[in-house]
Amino acid sequence: MGKADDTYLVVGSGPTGITCAQRLLELGAQVTLVDIGRTCEGDRVELVRELRSKAPDEWDEASRRTIGSQTLPQDGQGPRIKRVFGSDFPYVHDQEAMITQKGTRCVTSAAVGGLSNVWGAAMLPFRAADLSAWPLQLDDLGAHYASVAGMVGLAGVHDGLESLFPFYGEPLSPLAPSRQASWVLGRMDENAAALRRAGLQFGRSRLAVRRGLCQRCQLCLTGCVYDAIYRTNQTLSVLKKHPAFRYMSGAEVLSCRDDGPGVTVRYRDLRTGSVRDARGTRAFVGAGVLSTAKIVARSLGAKELRLRLRYHPYLLIPMVLGHNETEVSTERLHALAQGFIEIDDAAISPRMIHLQMYTYSPLFAAELRGRGRVVASLAPFVLGRLVAMQAYLHSDDGEPVDMSVLVEAGSARARIILNGALSERNLGTLAKVRRKLWEVARLTGMVPIPRAHQIGAPGEGNHIGGTFPMSARPRDLESDVLGRVGGAQRLHVVDASVLPSLPSSTITFTAMANARRISEAAAALD
Numbered sequence: 001m002g003k004a005d006d007t008y009l010v011v012g013s014g015p016t017g018i019t020c021a022q023r024l025l026e027l028g029a030q031v032t033l034v035d036i037g038r039t040c041e042g043d044r045v046e047l048v049r050e051l052r053s054k055a056p057d058e059w060d061e062a063s064r065r066t067i068g069s070q071t072l073p074q075d076g077q078g079p080r081i082k083r084v085f086g087s088d089f090p091y092v093h094d095q096e097a098m099i100t101q102k103g104t105r106c107v108t109s110a111a112v113g114g115l116s117n118v119w120g121a122a123m124l125p126f127r128a129a130d131l132s133a134w135p136l137q138l139d140d141l142g143a144h145y146a147s148v149a150g151m152v153g154l155a156g157v158h159d160g161l162e163s164l165f166p167f168y169g170e171p172l173s174p175l176a177p178s179r180q181a182s183w184v185l186g187r188m189d190e191n192a193a194a195l196r197r198a199g200l201q202f203g204r205s206r207l208a209v210r211r212g213l214c215q216r217c218q219l220c221l222t223g224c225v226y227d228a229i230y231r232t233n234q235t236l237s238v239l240k241k242h243p244a245f246r247y248m249s250g251a252e253v254l255s256c257r258d259d260g261p262g263v264t265v266r267y268r269d270l271r272t273g274s275v276r277d278a279r280g281t282r283a284f285v286g287a288g289v290l291s292t293a294k295i296v297a298r299s300l301g302a303k304e305l306r307l308r309l310r311y312h313p314y315l316l317i318p319m320v321l322g323h324n325e326t327e328v329s330t331e332r333l334h335a336l337a338q339g340f341i342e343i344d345d346a347a348i349s350p351r352m353i354h355l356q357m358y359t360y361s362p363l364f365a366a367e368l369r370g371r372g373r374v375v376a377s378l379a380p381f382v383l384g385r386l387v388a389m390q391a392y393l394h395s396d397d398g399e400p401v402d403m404s405v406l407v408e409a410g411s412a413r414a415r416i417i418l419n420g421a422l423s424e425r426n427l428g429t430l431a432k433v434r435r436k437l438w439e440v441a442r443l444t445g446m447v448p449i450p451r452a453h454q455i456g457a458p459g460e461g462n463h464i465g466g467t468f469p470m471s472a473r474p475r476d477l478e479s480d481v482l483g484r485v486g487g488a489q490r491l492h493v494v495d496a497s498v499l500p501s502l503p504s505s506t507i508t509f510t511a512m513a514n515a516r517r518i519s520e521a522a523a524a525l526d
Helices: 015-026 042-052 061-068 139-152 179-190 192-197 232-239 289-299 362-369 373-377 379-385 424-439 508-524
Strands: 007-011 030-034 072-074 077-081 099-102 200-204 245-248 251-258 263-269 275-280 282-285 304-311 314-321 339-343 353-358 386-392 401-407 414-419 446-448 491-493
Touching (some): 007 263, 007 275, 015 282, 030 275, 192 200, 289 304, 289 491, 314 379, 314 424, 362 379, 379 386
Parallel strands (some): 282 491
Antiparallel strands (some): 072 077, 263 275, 304 401, 314 446, 339 353
16 A cells, blocks of 8 residues: 555444544545445346336336345355345355354344445434443533434434433434324324333334435335435445545455554455555454454454353334224335334333334235245235334343354464353343233234244344443453553454443444544544
């Protein structure tokens, strides 16, 4: 790269890396973003481009099936993964990534935009109570929440959730709720006082979606043809036009060496296979929790790191409405989360529980078809009453996953071994969540379907982090408040790896705000 001592090096184009790069550019810095940068297959891109020029009702059925095909087992086994436009390009599968999983379901990405290609766009901040054991206060993140909300275009409404989760700035106009969601939210509004006494607060979902682009084509969960759902690729396209920004793709970062007046990032050029160095003032690593752990291990010169991986215990609960909404399969609607419910009940957990409500999606019909002819024949009668509830617990309600990073001697190759299991305490808390939904069914108009719930394995959904938790007085493999591990002064971890805990509300908003805070504070040191 030549002389680049005045350049900041950012690793990864996912949410935290892009947030970090944008803030550094705002501060007047030179920034080089180093990224593996895989992209979707060309034929899929061409198909999406063609469909984008049409209205959804002009799409042919074969094209709709192609971009809406979903769920592919990794390497023929293990968990199903969320595809985008029928492709699994966002993922690096376990064999390639050298990850061994025992009881866990974690994924990693090497794509441009990382896992923002497949996320659900739901965004909530953390509360002051959530940060009680952190070395930060909510005021340290407030301005950064506002900036991130402006960057992604956070849409929502002022409602009952605002007493728990304030908006940092005025929200964009939200997407219209589906008819099923309107009925449920109306039912809960009628019973709001009783629900509050039962420990529930609720409201419309908050989504990083641009309403003006959304065509309500129902395919949100399989990739947005119209690019209405925020992906970091959108911000990257803007950054590429900045004269102080350089995007270096096809580069796999191996390590970051803090060597006094600057930092050296060693990377493998994936086009030639050669190993090269890039020099800069500081390095900011936001490669995703698993990939970041490998980079930190090599950077510390460690043969093995033993870490604790935190995650959101997760539960999917199919629910039946007390109202049948006809013709849902032809309704123009979005299929992202329609509403949020927060449960604050000490009899279940001392920590708040977050739920997201999903109404009709073509995936519901596909799931019924996959359960045999008899179940599939019931689809016309049940789809109008069927909704899905995702429940997330605080990371402290689950046992951390044991994580080992093993670096091969004389080689840059590193293997990750994950070993986790659901504890009896964890399972008991999830069972209490189901019972709670039964108890308030009359108030919400939703009844859990008996024995139809699915409990996620540790790490499922990629709500993971906390491997290098921030501490005011870091020890061992903890990081300081600027994400620095092991005494390094110019190497900053900026992704969810440094979050000390994972409160149940969505992770991405806080991870991005914290990355922005770290980059701003680190730049001030120079």
